[in-house]
Amino acid sequence: MFVHYLKDKNINNILITTEHHSFVVSVFDDVVRVTDPNFGYADFSSLEQSLAFIENSVSISPDIKEIYTGKKGDVAIDMFIMEDNQWGRIIDHDACQLTSVKHLSSxxxxxxxxxxxxxxxxxxxxxxxxxxxxxxxxxxxxxxxxxxxxxxxxxxxxxxxxxxxxxxxxxxxxxxxxxxxxxxxxxxxxxxxxxxxxx
Structure with missing residues (x-):
């Protein structure tokens, strides 16, 4: 249901946070990229796949769960969006480059x-x-x-x-x-x- 809302509103940048960690989801023309500041990025063919990846990553094992969330129990995952995709109004321009430019590795x-x-x-x-x-x-x-x-x-x-x-x-x-x-x-x-x- 939430994915349909994001698609209907043409949201192409999502900030996802847990208590101790954050991810950025960037929707480009040909790929949906999940960027993790600790581990780099992974590309997916759909928004659904990228969000499922984040959900599974956070709870893949008790140890990983604790690293990402600070606790072994239930995980609170928050999603932040800008309906007009204008992240530059609230964060530094260089940070916006993370979501507006499809960076390539060497x-x-x-x-x-x-x-x-x-x-x-x-x-x-x-x-x-x-x-x-x-x-x-x-x-x-x-x-x-x-x-x-x-x-x-x-x-x-x-x-x-x-x-x-x-x-x-x-x-x-x-x-x-x-x-x-x-x-x-x-x-x-x-x-x-x-x-x-x-x-």
């Missing part, structure tokens, strides 16, 4: 870029370099990286975080093709490092 931005980067004899997707823990000049490759073909001197500035690479390998299914790709990447970076030592 991984999502990298997937959208779909950029190829040539490293020596190999060509790699930028998202793969990020996933494998590749750093350039001491900074992890991200959506701001714009060099599509690296020179020898630029290749020398590349390193791989073995911790990030190990975590990726431990938490993902690696095909034989991807295994060869990772080997090629490591070989290209090591080759430059070895050549530089002999200069």
């Amino acid at each position: 991984v999502e931005k990298l997937r959208k870029l779909n950029m190829d980067i040539q490293l020596g004899d190999g060509v790699f997707k930028i998202i793969d370099l990020y996933n494998y823990g590749v750093f350039f000049n001491g900074k992890r490759i991200d959506e701001k990286f714009s060099i599509s073909k690296l020179s020898f001197n630029e290749l020398y500035k590349m390193t791989i975080s073995l911790d990030i690479l190990k975590k990726y390998i431990d938490t993902n299914y690696i095909t034989a093709k991807e295994h060869e790709k990772i080997k090629l990447l490591i070989n290209e970076i090591n080759k430059v490092s070895e050549q530089n030592k002999s200069l």
